[in-house]
Amino acid sequence: MSNSFSAGPENSTTVQPAKSFRLQVLKMMGSILLFFVTYGLLLIYAGILAAIFLWAGVSLIMFAPLHPITIFSILLFITGLGIIFMGMMQVLFLIKFLFTRQQQDLSLRIPITREEQPALFDCLHQIARATKTRFPKKVYLAPGVNAAVIYPVRFMNMFWPVGKNLEIGLGLVNSLNVSEFTMAIAHEFGHFSQRSMKLASYVYTVNRMIYNMLYENQSWHKTMSWISGRWIVFALLARINLRIVSDIQKALRLMYGIVNKQYMALRREMEFHADEVAMKVAGSDAAVSAMRRLEISGFFYEHCLLQLPEMARQQRRFGNIYEVHRSLIRLYASQHEIALDEHQLPMVTNSYFSSFLLSRVHLPDQWATHPSREEREQRYIAANINKTLRPESAWQLFRHAEELQEQMSNLLNQPFIQQPGQYAAYPVENFIAETATRIRDYSMPAVFNEYYDNRPFPLLSETNITPLPNEQMAALSTATLYAENNVQRLRAYFRDIQDAETLHAIQQGQIKTRYFEFEGKQYPANAAGKVRIKLQSSIRQEAEWLQAHDILAIHYHYTIAFQKDPANAKLLLEKYFKLIEHQGICWQLNDIVGRILHSVSSLFSEQGLTMASAQPYFDSLVDEGALLRKILQRMKQMPEVSGGWDAALQEKVSHFMRYNYSYINGNEPVMEEITNLHEISTTVMEQYNNSIILMKKAWLEAVL
Structure with a gap:
């Protein structure tokens, strides 16, 4: 097998860190130093308090008369011990992270060696030499669409080096050609080569320390609760201790914000630097195509994972989830006119992304650890580094590729499968055929150019529609009504509504930011109201256009039908208004189900919920259940809707x-009633929404 690039010294690369990168490193070092200074002061503070508690406790013990021994002396002695213990607990709170161990989860990892995968390891060694990077200690295969540097993080590792491991996602391999795979791995090796990775280890350790002191306190609190339950004096001491610890935690939360905000800025610079290292190895073209393919691939990998629970309920499993993954990408490509190369990988061009209308409001994301695809692409293209491309699939680097895919698929299936022998492997072609059929069944006719997709049919103020005059009809056609410029204008209208909502949230302080960008221009946060007023004026104009255009389109289709058969035109109009009625009922149903889901979620997710504080959620379930019952009664009288309910759903509804349902019996929730309400509401809502899509499709097909 030929190499993806020569391993000679002429191909080794050294990328000097940018000035912005070095600046962020210095800031990060300052933040870490500030944390340790703060932590040291907190330790001194806790130590002084512990010494005071120790002195007070010993003083009480010394004061307790031993001759004769009385109840009073025993109480003083016990109180003194309690005070000493509470002082020790303060110090323990700040150092208990030293005694915790974080185990790496390797349940979905497959370790591989050079003997097992010689071609892959040859490629990795070439990349390591080209990037002047030490070869990873271990190499693991993982399931996802990513590659990563992984390493154990312990407090002691802050003081001496730790071996770094490389993790290669099979979803990543599934998505890229050899050159793009080289780019992805070289990017990770670029992280290996960064001294800032040591800072990353420090930050992660600091985060673990703070997280442990903020959230992993079950044993500490359990001990405090136990001791406070022994005697009222201990309860008083415990309350004092908890107040002191609460003040310490406030300082830790402040430090957590400072350290992490600075680390996010450093991470972005680290990503840019690793990109530069990788581009020197693989070139700009491979970098651009890799980012684009991975953006599509990641979505369909997650879609595959979401299928696993439902497949298991049907006693099915995917024998090779990566074959499903590839097939879904190809299906998507065929439906969106994305060409495939000779190795069946999608060629994602600029035109694909240009079809998406992006928000015009941009917020500074101070917590973003990775630059956006657009930012990275701009740098790739500007670098203009040319390298010979290897277009064959990255699986060419792997021995027994199909066996690896099936092995990882089995690991992914395991959480959902109880007895493997009872689950039949579901053929990929059957799943893809079902998916394609489902997409086709719920897709509007192509001639409408997605004009009616993901939006309700427009309401008509008049019920007695008349045909359009001939001179007006002469200027209209389906092609002109649903031309691309009209569809883009429609999309821009809904995008602007979302942007106005974002600006309103900034204006109300619901989104905390010092500034924002609108159409590439930066504004202070207090200008959001003015920008929103200007945007709302445009929205009102576009709403008037959309309403007029919607009415014109419906009149046009009615006129065409009337010219062919007036009786059929009347029938089409009746079906249209019936569909509008269904849309109104469905909106009510969606609102009711949304409130039910909120109440159910709150009952089982809110921490520290008592029966008294839970009662409003049970009351809400009763109220919403009554409204749902009325909607269901109405739907049962509509055979076009309830006729699609299967026997199990019919029985539950009945x-x-x-x-x-009361949903509560005494102080215990009635799980059967809550479960039935949840299943009925979500299932009926999903089926009703799907029914309306099919009704819309049928009506649009009828007017063609």
Whole structure:
């Protein structure tokens, strides 16, 4: 097998860190130093308090008369011991992270060696030489669409080096050609080569320290609760201790924000630097195409994972999830006119991304650890580094590729499968055929150019529609009504509505930011109201255009139908208004289900919920259940809707209609009633929404 690039010294690369990168490193070092100074002061503070507690406790013990021994002397002695213990607990709170161990989860990792994968290791060694990077201690295969540097993080590792490991996602391999794979791995090796990775280790350790002191306090609190339950004096001492610890935690939260905000800025510079290292190895073209392919691939990998629980419920499993992943990408490419290369990988061009309308409001994301795809692409293109491309799939570097894919698929299936022998492997072609059929069934006719996708049919103020005059009809056609410029204008209208909501949130202080950008121009946060007023004026104008255009389109289709058959035109109009009625009912149903889901989620996710504080959620379930019952009664009288309910759903709905659910019995929730309400509401909502999509599609097909 030929090499992806020569391993000779002429191909080794040294990329000097940018000035902005070095500046962020200095800031990060300052933040870490500030944390340790703060932590040292907190230790001194806790130590002084512990010494005071120790002195007070010993003094009480010494004061307790031993001859004769009385109840009073015993109480003083015990109180003194309690005070000493509370002082020790303050210091323990600040150093307990030293005694915790974080185990790396390797349940979805497959270790590999050079003997098992010689071609892959040859490629990795070439990249290591080209980037002047030490070869990783271990190499693991992981399931996802990524590659990563991983290493154990312990407090003692802050003082001496730790071996770094490389993790290669099989989803990544599944998505890229050899040159793009080289780019992705060289990027990670670029991290290996950064001295700032040592800073990353420091930051991660600092974060673990703070997190441990903020959130991993179960044993500490359990001990405090136990001791406070022994005697009222201990309870008083515990309350004092908890107040002191609460003040310490406030300081730690402040430091957590400072350290992490600075680390996010450093991480962005680290990503840019690693990109530069990788581009020197793989070139600009491979970098651009890799980013684009991974953006699409990541979505479909997550889609595959979401199928696993439902597949298991049907006693099915994917024998090779990566074959499904590849097939879904190809299906998507065929439906969006994305060409495939000779190795069946999608060629994602500028035109694909230009079809998406992006928000015109941009917020500074101080917590973003990675630059956006657009930012990175601009740098790739500006670098203009040419390298010979290897277009064959990255699987060419792997021995027994299919076996690895199946092995990882089995690991992904394991959490959902109880007895493996009872789950039949579901053929990929069947799954793809079902997916394609489902997409086709719920897709509007192509001639409408997605004009009616993901939006309701427009309301009409008049019920007695008349045909358009001939001279007006002569200037209209389906092609002109649903031309690309009209569809883009429609999308821009809905984008602007979302942008106005974002600006309103900034204006109200719901989004905390010092500034924002609108159409590439920067504004202070207090200017959000003015920008929103200007945007709302445009929205009102576009709303008037959209309403007029919607009405014109419906009149046009009615006129065409009337010219062919007036009776059929009347029938089409009746179906249209019936569909509008269904949309109104569905909106009500969606609102009711949304409130039900909120109440159910709150009951089972809120921390420290008592029966008294939970009662409003149970009351809400009763109220929303009553509204749902009315909607269901109405839907049962609509065979075009309820006729699609299967026998199990029909039975659950009938039971729900016959009995008044209370959802609580005494102080215990009635899980069967809550579960039934949840399943009925979500299932009926999903099916009703799907039914309306099919009704819309049928109506649009009828007017063609």
